[in-house]
Amino acid sequence: MKFKNIVPTQVERILADNEFIISKTDTKGKITYGNRPFNDYSGFSENELLGVQHNIVRHPDMPRAVFKLLWDEVQTGREVFAFVKNLSKDGSFYWVFANVTPSFDMKKTSWVTSLCAENPSAVHYPKLRISIKKC
Ligand SMILES: Cc1cc2nc3c(=O)[nH]c(=O)nc-3n(C[C@H](O)[C@H](O)[C@H](O)COP(=O)(O)O)c2cc1C
Numbered sequence: 677m678k679f680k681n682i683v684p685t686q687v688e689r690i691l692a693d694n695e696f697i698i699s700k701t702d703t704k705g706k707i708t709y710g711n712r713p714f715n716d717y718s719g720f721s722e723n724e725l726l727g728v729q730h731n732i733v734r735h736p737d738m739p740r741a742v743f744k745l746l747w748d749e750v751q752t753g754r755e756v757f758a759f760v761k762n763l764s765k766d767g768s769f770y771w772v773f774a775n776v777t778p779s780f781d782m783k784k785t786s787w788v789t790s791l792c793a794e795n796p797s798a799v800h801y802p803k804l805r806i807s808i809k810k811c
Pocket residue numbers: 699700701705729730731732733734735738740743746747750760762776788789790
């Protein structure tokens with residue numbers, strides 16, 4: 677991985693109450709979309725994020741079992757909620773409460789959407805919005 681030498685620090689970044697990180701991957705975990713807060717909090721540009729594995733923001737403190745569960749659930753069509761500590765490009769970290777949902781388009785091509793907020797109660801609003809727009 678291109679950015680594997682990031683040294684984690686103890687600096688925490690806190691998402692604002694009204695901010696949501698939205699990212700999408702293909703079924704292999706490669707990022708296909710990220711909104712502006714995803715760029716801002718991860719510290720990576722759109723060019724650096726698109727087409728690379730979502731583990732680009734994996735923090736070494738996160739247990740592997742969490743991601744195994746995430747993928748097992750999503751691959752069987754279920755959504756997952758999880759607290760995730762992510763690593764920014766500058767070594768700082770940010771916690772999110774993630775809702776990862778499998779989605780399908782008209783051709784049954786699947787992709788995966790992740791909505792993240794600092795506060796778990798905040799995730800419900802964008803989740804509703806996403807399902808209406810079918811993005
Ligand atoms: C839609 C979606 C969003 C994801 N978001 C994150 C994330 O924010 N942080 C993270 O570490 N892994 C995230 N993952 C999981 C990664 O794909 C990967 O499994 C994890 O980082 C562990 O990577 P590794 O086993 O290669 O070390 C996400 C996966 C999907 C499908």
